[in-house]
Amino acid sequence: MIEIPSKEEVLAAHQRIKSLVHHTPVLSSRLINDIVGAQVVFKCENFQKMGAFKMRGATNAILQLSSAQKDNGVVTHSSGNFAQALALAAYNLGVKSFIVMPTTAPQVKKDAVVGYGGEIIECQPTLKAREHAAKIVGQRHQATFIHPSNDMNVILGQGTACVELLAEHPDLEVIFTPVGGGGLIAGTALSAHHLAPECRVFGGEPFAVDDAYRSLKSGVIESNTSTNTLADGLKTELGDQNFPVIQKYVEKIIRVQESEIVDAMRLIWERLKIVAEPSAAVALAALVKHKAAFQKRRIGIIISGGNVDLDRLPFTS
């Protein structure tokens, strides 16, 4: 059994990181409100440092290390936003970072990690190879491993976006987030539970990688057999730290089709005028799909990030 962090720990995480991350803006659109039939506000973590909420969890996790641990550096494996987040958070705190990335990771992401002072260790593009490489690097440098989503300090950090959102909109009745590795939704549900106990938290997940939906049904952590989704930040699976939090505090996970993700992404880009990644659009897609159940509610949506490849956008007329 894991121990569920207290309200004090949720608030302490926000105090700990707030000077090191952006207090991101909250936006809304009259037209999106009309489409959904509710009052919807968007917490825009695409404006966060390095372009995603992951900066929050990475920063909180490093700040919780001892001086000796900080001296030896941190290590993670990620092909996505957490690689950049840990590299930048470590850089900002004067800590060395080792980032295990698959050989198939896009050059632009590798360049970003190097730009933030991270040391890249390449490995084969399998979870097993990634975990093995991270273990070797950790042993060699005595660096502390920080998991992208299955680490309670990371989870608490991700939950600070919701802390800020509820401070600005304390009367929210519902909050939607996308579900990937589970760090964001677990952190959000934890913050909402302590700060707005009546507020219900929902997840949006692509049908193609609906491991979290199935995990909640079966009661055990399920895996994905396919990873064929536009929402490349949501291919990862839950872990033993975040799953119990999700089981306890998340109301429901709503699955969406790829075309619904593209439609929601278009709404966000056209109406909010912001660049949000497909994963971020999954939360709005889930709300739009089940809008009948949320008429006239006050709803918050966490826009998880804005790191997209402009040369490979999914829009077509």
Place this chain on the structure above:
Amino acid sequence: MIEIPSKEEVLAAHQRIKSLVHHTPVLSSRLINDIVGAQVVFKCENFQKMGAFKMRGATNAILQLSSAQKDNGVVTHSSGNFAQALALAAYNLGVKSFIVMPTTAPQVKKDAVVGYGGEIIECQPTLKAREHAAKIVGQRHQATFIHPSNDMNVILGQGTACVELLAEHPDLEVIFTPVGGGGLIAGTALSAHHLAPECRVFGGEPFAVDDAYRSLKSGVIESNTSTNTLADGLKTELGDQNFPVIQKYVEKIIRVQESEIVDAMRLIWERLKIVAEPSAAVALAALVKHKAAFQKRRIGIIISGGNVDLDRLPFTS
């Protein structure tokens, strides 16, 4: 000779419209600062109502009409943002609007005008046909014609973005705007002249439609022979109301190539995480091109709007 509006008139325009438009945010990017070698802040009129600064000028112009004029409605001709701006500003003020649009205007823009309660009058896609149709409509309904850029109340309205920018960043040394019909740059230059007399205003203009550049050289209003630019908001020409203001208060107009516009647009989308139209990127393109002349300066850029067709973006790998 036109009469140049006073500081009081500039500030009064802002007081007049401020409750009817969004106070748009100002964003910045460390990486863009590094690329330019200066401190650059972006006034984000892409977040303005209907997605562009034109809402400001349209609102100010309607508010300056008499009750009798308001009763008869307003008319303009535009294939772009001003059509939507006048329709929405009129709607918000309970005024009828007649919008002359060429038959070739995109359906999405016509739909937006109708959605804001505007009545569309279609005409052939020539300036002559547009002006003629607007005249006929104006006579039939006694509606007041409001020009998209060559009207001093419109110019004063457009200048209110700069009023807000200078209130937040009073120490700016340089401001860049794009140059199309001349309303935005004239209004900006007027506001800067009165509120920050040391601040110099520059324009960015595509080589393909460099009428304003040539007008400043020759001293008379020049026309474009081609309109072959991505920056579809900048194809229009200066007028007798804004040209004297531009001659007097704009330091220089810098011309940019189409590829430079796309590069600047990519920087804005990738780094600021906002959806900005090609015309908006022209100002940053001009700064990047001449960055050597602006090292270490405090620079403001007006992001003019964010109305783009996501199915026809200029990015390609």
